[in-house]
Amino acid sequence: MALHAQVRTRDGWAVQHAVVTVTDMTGTQVLRADAGPDGVVSSATPLAPGPYTVVVTAVGYAPAARTALVGAGGRAELGAVVLARAGGVELPPPGAWTLDPAHSSVGAVAQHLGISSVHGRFTEFAGRIGIAPDIVSSRVEAVIAAASIDTGNALRDKHLKSPDFLDAEAYPEIVYRSHGLTPAGPDRWTVHGTLSLHGISRDVDLDLSYLGTGPDPWGGTRAAFRATAELRRDDFAMHYNQVVQAGISAIGTTLRVELDVQAVQGDGLPAAL
Template sequence: MGLRALVRTSDGWAVQHAVVTLTDRTGIQVVRADADADGVVAADTALTPGPYTVIVTATGFAPAAATAFVTSSGVADAGTVVLTRQAGVDMPPPGLWNIDPVHSSVATVAQHLGFSSVRGRFGDFGGQIKVSAVPERSRVDAVIDAASIDTGNGVRDKHLRSPDFLDVERFPEITYHSTGVSQSGPDRWRLRGELALHGVVRKVGLDLSYLGTGPDPWGGERAAFHATTELRREDFAINYNQMVQAGIAAIGTTLRVELDIQAVREVDPRDTSGS
C-alpha cells in the first residue's frame, strides 16, 4: 500500500533530492516522501481508492504534476516522473567530478609572424568540478604543471619554460578557481574565476558548453565539457617579443585557450546503492 514513484532527469539520472507529495481531490495533502539515492520514492500509507494528484519538486528543477489512480490495492503508482531543469538548463547530476587528464586536453593557439598559428598543449593537469543542484552554485578548481607545455619543438618549448615566458622555476603551477557561473543558453554557461599565471592573478571568464553525460567502459559515469577563452600576455607580465619588421611582432599578444574536458563522477563512500 502507499505511494510509489521513480524520479529522473530528462537524460535518465536519478534526482536524489526530489520531494513527492500526494493530494486528494479536495487538495488536502495525504502523503509526503523524499526520493532516495536511486530516485525511488516509496511510502507505505493507507490510501482510499480514487484519483490523486502527484506533485514532484526539487531544487533547480521545474515542478511536475501528474494524476494517479488508487485502486483497491491501495497503491498510488506514479511511474517514472521526469523533471526538467529550470529554464531548460541541462547539467550533469549534482556531485563531485574529477577531471580525467588522459581523455582531456588543455590546448593553446598563438599567432606567429602575423599570419600563421603555433599550437601547444599542456600534458600534466588535473582538477575537480563540483556540480550543485542549483547550477549557479557549481564550482571548478584546476591546476596545470607549467613545465608540461608542448608545442612539438624542443627548442621552442625550452624557451617557453624560461623566464622570458612561463618561468617555470619560479612559477611551477598555473591554477584556476571559479568564483561564479551563469547560464547563457540551454547548454551554455559563462564561468567566472581567477587565473594565477606567471605570478599574476587575474579575473578570467570561460565560455563553457556541456556536451553530455554517460557511462564509460570502466563502470564509471562521465561528463564532457568544452570551454574557450582568450588571454592577453601583458596581463600576466609576459612581455617578451621580437619584431620581424615594422608593426609586425613574431608572437601575437593574445593567446587562445581551448579546453576539452572529460570528468568522472566521484562515488560517495556513504552510498552503498551502487548507483
C-alpha cells in the same frame, strides 16, 4: 551537385542521417536528401531558380530552417548547418567530479608572424568540478604544470619555460579557480574565475559548453565539456617579443585557450588538489 550541405553539432561533430527537405514558396516538397555518416548532404537533382525553404531535421536535435535562393545554375550551397540538441541536454548529477587527464586536453594557440598559428598543449594537469543542486552555484578548480608545455619543438618549449614566458622554475603551477557561473543558453555558461599565472592573478571568464553525460566502459559516469578563453600575455607580465618587421611581432600578444574536458563522477583527486 545541385544541393550540398554539411550538418554538424555546435561543437563540430557530424550529425549522421540528418534529413534535408526543400520546399518551394507554395509549400510543395521538391527535394529530400539524407546525410551520410560524415554529415554531408548532397543531391544531383537540379532546382529551378527562385527562393526555397530548407528544413534540416535529425532525431534528438531541434530542426533548423533557412531560406535558400537558387540562381540560374540550379545550385543550392547551404554550407555548414548547425543543429542544437533538442531541449538542450540533461545536466550532470550534483556532486564531485574529477577531471580525466587521459581523455582531456588543455591547449593554447598564439599567432605567429602575423600569418599563421602555433598550437601548444599542457600534458600534466588535474582538476575538480563540484556540481551544485543549483547549477549556478557550481565550482571548478584546476592545476596545470607549467613545465609540461609542448608545442612539438624542443627549443621553442625550452624558451616558453624560461623567464621570458612561463618561468616554470619560479612559478611551477598555473591555477584556475571559479567563483561564479552565468547561464548563456540551454547548455552554455560563462564561468567566472581567477587565473594565477606567472605569479599574477587575474579574473578570467571561460565560455563553457556542456556536451552531455553518459556511462563509460569502466563502469563509471562521465560528463564532457568544452571551454574557450582569450588571454593577453601583458596581463600576466609576459612582455617578451621580437619584432621581425615593421608592425609585425614574431608572437601575438593574445592567446586563445581551448579546453576539451571529460570528468568522471566521484572525487579521486590527488591530495594536492
